[in-house]
Amino acid sequence: MENFELLMGGFATALTPMHITLMIVGVLLGLIVGVLPGLGAPNGVSLLIPLTFTMDPVSAIILLASMYWGALFGGSTTSILFNIPGEPSSVATTFDGYPMARSGQSTRALTLAFMSAGIGAFVGIVVITLLSTWAARFALRFGAAEYFAVYFLAFCAFVGMGSASPIKTAVSLSLGLLLSTVGMDTVTGSLRLTFGIEALLSGVSFLVVVIGLFGIGELLATVQDGLKFRGVASRIDPRDVFKTMLELPKYFTTIVRSSAVGIWMGITPGGPTAASFMSYGLARQWSKPGEKFGTGRPEGIVAPETADHSAGTCAMLPMLALGVPSSATAAVMMGGLMIWGLTPGPMLFTTQPDFVWGLIASMYISNFVGVILVLLTVPFFAALLRIPFSIIGPMIVAICFVGAYTVANSTSDLWLVLIFGVVGFVFNKLEFPLAPLVLAMVLGSKAESSFHQSMIASDGSLGIFFSNYLVGSIMTVALALLIIPQSLKFIKYLRSHKNVDAAA
Amino acid sequence: MKKLSVGLTFAAAVVLAGQALAFEPTRPVEFVVASGPGGGTDNFARTIQSIIAKHKLMEKSMVVLNKGGGSGAEAFLYARKNEGDPNKLYFGTNNAYLLPHVAKLAYSMEDLRPVAALAFDEFLIWVKGDSEYATPTDLIEAAKAAPNKLSFAGSQSKDTDETLVALIEQTTGTNFKYLPFNGGGEVGVQLAGGHVAANVNNPNENVGQWQAGAIKPLCVFSDKPMAKSDPVHDGKGWGDIPTCASSGVNIPSYKMPRTVWTAAGTPDDAVAYYSDVLKRVSETPEWADYIRKTSQTGDFMSGQKLQDFIVTSEKNAVGVFEAEGWLVK
Amino acid sequence: MRIKRLHVEIVTAITLAAVGALGATGALELGVSWSESGPMPGYFPFYVGIILIVAAFASAAQAIFRLKMGSEEMRETFLEPEQTRRVLSFLLPMIVFVIVTVFLGTYIGTALYLFYVAWRNGGYKPWIAILIGVVFSIALYFVFEKAFQVPLHKGPIEEMLGIY
Numbered sequence: 001m002e003n004f005e006l007l008m009g010g011f012a013t014a015l016t017p018m019h020i021t022l023m024i025v026g027v028l029l030g031l032i033v034g035v036l037p038g039l040g041a042p043n044g045v046s047l048l049i050p051l052t053f054t055m056d057p058v059s060a061i062i063l064l065a066s067m068y069w070g071a072l073f074g075g076s077t078t079s080i081l082f083n084i085p086g087e088p089s090s091v092a093t094t095f096d097g098y099p100m101a102r103s104g105q106s107t108r109a110l111t112l113a114f115m116s117a118g119i120g121a122f123v124g125i126v127v128i129t130l131l132s133t134w135a136a137r138f139a140l141r142f143g144a145a146e147y148f149a150v151y152f153l154a155f156c157a158f159v160g161m162g163s164a165s166p167i168k169t170a171v172s173l174s175l176g177l178l179l180s181t182v183g184m185d186t187v188t189g190s191l192r193l194t195f196g197i198e199a200l201l202s203g204v205s206f207l208v209v210v211i212g213l214f215g216i217g218e219l220l221a222t223v224q225d226g227l228k229f230r231g232v233a234s235r236i237d238p239r240d241v242f243k244t245m246l247e248l249p250k251y252f253t254t255i256v257r258s259s260a261v262g263i264w265m266g267i268t269p270g271g272p273t274a275a276s277f278m279s280y281g282l283a284r285q286w287s288k289p290g291e292k293f294g295t296g297r298p299e300g301i302v303a304p305e306t307a308d309h310s311a312g313t314c315a316m317l318p319m320l321a322l323g324v325p326s327s328a329t330a331a332v333m334m335g336g337l338m339i340w341g342l343t344p345g346p347m348l349f350t351t352q353p354d355f356v357w358g359l360i361a362s363m364y365i366s367n368f369v370g371v372i373l374v375l376l377t378v379p380f381f382a383a384l385l386r387i388p389f390s391i392i393g394p395m396i397v398a399i400c401f402v403g404a405y406t407v408a409n410s411t412s413d414l415w416l417v418l419i420f421g422v423v424g425f426v427f428n429k430l431e432f433p434l435a436p437l438v439l440a441m442v443l444g445s446k447a448e449s450s451f452h453q454s455m456i457a458s459d460g461s462l463g464i465f466f467s468n469y470l471v472g473s474i475m476t477v478a479l480a481l482l483i484i485p486q487s488l489k490f491i492k493y494l495r496s497h498k499n500v501d502a503a504a
Numbered sequence: 505m506k507k508l509s510v511g512l513t514f515a516a517a518v519v520l521a522g523q524a525l526a527f528e529p530t531r532p533v534e535f536v537v538a539s540g541p542g543g544g545t546d547n548f549a550r551t552i553q554s555i556i557a558k559h560k561l562m563e564k565s566m567v568v569l570n571k572g573g574g575s576g577a578e579a580f581l582y583a584r585k586n587e588g589d590p591n592k593l594y595f596g597t598n599n600a601y602l603l604p605h606v607a608k609l610a611y612s613m614e615d616l617r618p619v620a621a622l623a624f625d626e627f628l629i630w631v632k633g634d635s636e637y638a639t640p641t642d643l644i645e646a647a648k649a650a651p652n653k654l655s656f657a658g659s660q661s662k663d664t665d666e667t668l669v670a671l672i673e674q675t676t677g678t679n680f681k682y683l684p685f686n687g688g689g690e691v692g693v694q695l696a697g698g699h700v701a702a703n704v705n706n707p708n709e710n711v712g713q714w715q716a717g718a719i720k721p722l723c724v725f726s727d728k729p730m731a732k733s734d735p736v737h738d739g740k741g742w743g744d745i746p747t748c749a750s751s752g753v754n755i756p757s758y759k760m761p762r763t764v765w766t767a768a769g770t771p772d773d774a775v776a777y778y779s780d781v782l783k784r785v786s787e788t789p790e791w792a793d794y795i796r797k798t799s800q801t802g803d804f805m806s807g808q809k810l811q812d813f814i815v816t817s818e819k820n821a822v823g824v825f826e827a828e829g830w831l832v833k
Numbered sequence: 834m835r836i837k838r839l840h841v842e843i844v845t846a847i848t849l850a851a852v853g854a855l856g857a858t859g860a861l862e863l864g865v866s867w868s869e870s871g872p873m874p875g876y877f878p879f880y881v882g883i884i885l886i887v888a889a890f891a892s893a894a895q896a897i898f899r900l901k902m903g904s905e906e907m908r909e910t911f912l913e914p915e916q917t918r919r920v921l922s923f924l925l926p927m928i929v930f931v932i933v934t935v936f937l938g939t940y941i942g943t944a945l946y947l948f949y950v951a952w953r954n955g956g957y958k959p960w961i962a963i964l965i966g967v968v969f970s971i972a973l974y975f976v977f978e979k980a981f982q983v984p985l986h987k988g989p990i991e992e993m994l995g996i997y
Contacts, residue, residue, distance in 0.1 A: 189666075198581055332542045394926075426845060452872060456655075457681070
């Protein structure tokens with residue numbers, strides 16, 4: 001109950017007119033940077049940091065954190081409407097969000113995304129409130145082997161049961177892994193596969209690839225059937241927002257499961273992007289039968305969004321309590337923390353209770369503010385789709401290329417977007433799945449380095465992955481997720497064959 | 505005749521001095537940072553940016569560009585491409601002159617001109633809070649008893665941390681395992697969680713864990729103890745940490761300079777201008793505050809002094825690289 | 834000749850295999866074996882490259898096998914002439930846009946591109962199309978350079994006008 005009192009104190013800090021204004025400003029700015037693919041939460045936050053030098057640390061972190069939440073909400077908007085993920089963690093939202101919007105239900109898709117995001121964030125904050133001390137200690141138990149196990153788990157949960165052909169999945173996955181190895185290798189410090197090309201020194205950026213594959217690739221697919229968006233011109237009715245909200249209790253299990261995934265990945269820290277992929281994969285395996293995933297299924301939006309936001313909020317915990325940022329944005333905020341003279345670490349909770357609990361209280365309020373603001377913008381964003389394609393189409397193209405340029409200020413990334421745009425178009429037509437490629441790019445190099453670190457630590461023995469209960473059980477769950485669905489499929493296949501034989 | 509020539513020389517000197525003051529950036533100054541957002545170098549550059557803006561030390565505005573690819577090599581390659589551009593400053597550490605020795609890169613020291621060094625980050629040996637090692641000698645003895653078993657965690661590979669660990673090995677005749685991670689924060693947690701035996705983090709990367717008593721410092725690689733400070737944990741502050749040289753690890757000094765560069769071919773007056781601006785930055789109270797909060801050592805260097813420092817620092821590091829077989833030709 | 838889906842399947846597979854081969858050969862010079870401290874830097878890229886080659890050929894073989902099994906899908910035309918025309922009318926201006934942007938900068942490139950597509954594909958009057966392009970470009974400038982201080986790629990014309 002001590003935490004509860006501290007939280008009340010935090011609310012007293014956070015609920016001042018000045019702080020509420022900061023939250024609204026932060027969320028709005030965040031929405032803007034989140035919606036534009038060229039700008040992300042890291043840009044926005046690092047831009048605001050110099051402004052915060054004159055503020056007191058609580059106000060400063062409230063502003064920055066609110067901007068982060070706003071960006072997370074904004075990132076889902078373009079994923080759903082244009083198939084362009086505004087933030088890396090909203091890639092998984094495109095899989096079902098975009099098809100649903102395309103079938104004329106853009107309001108429903110956006111509302112589902114924002115509501116489940118809000119719920120995910122709320123659950124995440126409750127966990128931070130109740131379990132902060134325990135969770136920080138738990139995260140300390142993660143060494144290199146445990147990290148690898150977590151990434152491996154995310155891979156298995158996602159790849160375990162895809163509907164695409166296993167051969168094509170393998171192509172996509174290995175292409176992604178190969179791309180993720182380009183550039184400087186952290187563990188050995190050697191440059192890999194750069195072929196003397198300077199632009200490849202910092203690797204092939206995952207964001208650039210995603211902008212090409214999803215954004216440009218989808219536009220090409222759109223125009224082949226005529227120069228307009230496919231079937232999105234539907235009426236916009238504010239009542240749809242409320243109708244969709246009433247729909248939410250149906251997805252209770254999905255929400256609970258996805259929040260759990262998000263919290264786990266946020267604390268351990270696998271990060272929001274991995275969390276959203278993993279949660280989507282699990283939803284695909286465990287949801288009740290119905291329409292196929294990838295065709296606009298509601299659970300396919302609820303699952304990644306809930307997990308993304310619960311992981312995003314929980315990721316604040318390793319940042320504050322351990323000084324380990326689990327996303328680029330968290331890294332920038334941590335830099336701010338140090339400049340304000342606060343030291344992230346286990347003692348921050350004891351030495352700066354006003355700061356920590358003010359921040360936690362503000363997270364409740366600003367996420368609430370965020371959901372309301374973002375729901376108000378739904379009709380506006382949905383109306384964007386009514387602009388004639390010959391105007392909005394090229395604008396999206398221009399924004400995609402601007403966005404790719406800003407990733408590394410390099411014009412060679414423009415060519416990459418073009419190439420991956422064509423790759424995305426061709427892959428789509430030939431039914432190569434794109435998701436494994438993206439997942440491999442996100443997790444590939446992280447998984448490889450933690451694997452390599454474990455090998456150095458264990459002198460090359462694979463036994464390290466089963467050397468204690470924690471890592472052993474994560475690995476077991478991961479392997480189970482990989483093997484069980486396949487064997488179930490196989491058994492089903494055998495049975496159906498037997499029945500055929502018996503009938504014959 | 506002689507008088508005249510003296511007079512001419514004097515006049516020329518006056519004209520030169522006049523020119524030296526005449527340089528002003530002609531467009532917004534790009535601060536190119538050789539690390540990703542949130543890294544130590546990034547904080548260094550952004551702190552300078554905010555101080556210049558607050559005290560209006562420059563007419564033009566500033567834009568920060570992060571180019572952290574290839575351990576920061578991306579920033580210096582960008583300098584090579586922008587030879588002679590006086591509106592770009594490059595922020596780094598000693599990576600600027602050490603990277604080309606350990607990785608095949610398309611730039612060399614010839615492509616950069618040093619402007620100033622503003623601070624020095626200290627290195628310490630840290631072990632877990634409840635560790636049996638109370639002095640560096642304990643750790644060294646344990647490593648001698650079990651070669652290649654104890655591990656040091658550090659940031660990146662063949663960078664400052666691994667170089668220091670290699671130097672410790674060469675000086676004391678021991679063999680450690682070295683585990684590279686992505687950043688100082690992660691390295692601190694690996695030690696606090698007991699997954700490695702020790703690390704050589706900078707003070708501000710580990711201070712949070714020290715406050716909590718999860719880890720403790722054994723010694724600092726400096727010729728004199730660090731500046732006195734408030735107690736951090738258990739009544740001990742930064743000033744109470746013994747130097748490594750005095751406690752059995754004979755490495756007199758190992759520090760990482762925080763440096764600012766321009767591209768080669770930048771006119772002398774521009775270099776002089778920036779070095780003057782940075783000098784004034786280093787004299788502000790905000791700078792003193794930054795130095796204190798990050799437990800670094802403030803020491804402004806420019807001109808010949810900086811040149812000499814770089815030559816010595818490079819020579820020492822290359823010696824270590826050579827012994828470890830890291831040099832690339 | 835009509836380009837059938839089968840042809841595209843095979844060309845794609847060959848391209849992917851070539852990418853795999855490029856990765857694997859690039860990895861060779863880094864060392865691909867398993868040293869005492871775990872895998873060498875080229876280990877992962879090498880084997881991933883090999884897997885990519887194998888998987889790409891397997892997918893080509895699968896496509897041929899399905900054709901032999903009488904799959905109609907493989908005989909389908911990849912893009913109907915009308916579709917090809919539409920895709921090209923969108924893709925070609927985009928390629929030109931990238932080239933112009935690389936040499937003349939983002940703002941000029943964007944304005945010209947929006948103008949062209951609105952005029953030719955959208956059927957707008959030229960002056961409206963020009964307005965769309967210019968206004969959007971200026972909006973980009975204010976949002977990125979002014980509001981968020983993110984510099985975009987600029988070319989010689991911005992240099993002449995003194996816009997940094």
